[in-house]
Amino acid sequence: MDELLDNHVKSRLASGGYALGTAVWFVRTPAMMRMIRAAGYDFVTIDMEHSSFSLETISDMCELAHAIGLVPVIRPDSHSRFLGNRLQDLGALGLMQFDIRTRSEVDEILDWMRYPPDGSRPAFTAAFSGTKGKSGQAVNSSANANMLLVIQVESQHAVEKIDDILLGGGIDVVEVGRSDLSTSYGVPGQRNHALVLEAVDRIVAACQRHGVAVGAGCTSQEDAEDMIRKGVRYLMYPASDFGVLKNTYQEGNRMLRHLTAARAAPPNDGRGDG
Secondary structure, three states, X not given: OXXXXXXXXXXXHHOOOOEEEEEEOOOOOOHHHHHXXXXXXXXXXXXXXXXXXXXXXXXXXXXXXXXXXXEEEEEOOOOOHHHHHHHHHHOOOEEEEOOOOOHHHHHHHHHHHOOOOOOOOOOOHHHHOOOOOOOHHHHHHHHHHHOEEEEEEOOHHHHHOHHHHHOOOOOOEEEEOHHHHHHHOOOOOXXXXXXXXXXXXXXXXXXXXXXXXXXXXXXXXXXXXXXXXHOOOEEEOOOOHHHHHHXXXXXXXXXXXXXXXXXXXXXXXXXXXX
16 A cells, blocks of 8 residues: 555544544454444554553554554553554554643653654654655654544543643543542542543543543443533443443343243142152
């Protein structure tokens, strides 16, 4: 392919549209990418923070995602430039950085995410394959322009500093980590507690001032409706493949238990055992 990168999720968000995705934490087969794209999603978050995924698995998932038009966003398990650059080389079109609390963290990430002259990302020879006739600077500029930066706000401190964090640009999405945020506000597990929802409103207002999209993972249709009403445009549902499998298995088990309960013991016809 002789075309440069085109991150349709980033361009859609920049124009004020919505981007719809889901997350993979558990199932290691790259075939998950095909299923997610067939379901109609725009992007997939591939988690490293809470999963057992190897770099080989990440690479295979990214390769297939690129082939079918699904935007792969990786959540690394550290803010390391060395890991981040390697994930970019493996095909990540976006990075989701967890628990960002300061602008200096954002500036450091932006520096190593971008090729010169915009940053200090080291050259990657394979990036020039399939771009015949394109200058090295054109390829680098395209990579810089199409790399999505998602930061997760997961602490009360970050909520209070959200304008400072956004000042200076470079952030495409602020993803509200409501589970960790609930813990930070002293109401662990209560993702829809008033304190957490007030924090969401505060984040949305700041992002609208700075022209940044807001993201959130949703647990139900009602939850998604609430987030959309609040101004969230980067939506993930379901929150993970683990949840999809567990919930489906639980529903199936409940159904079968109900259907077989009446047949668990033979009826007593009054004749006894003799």
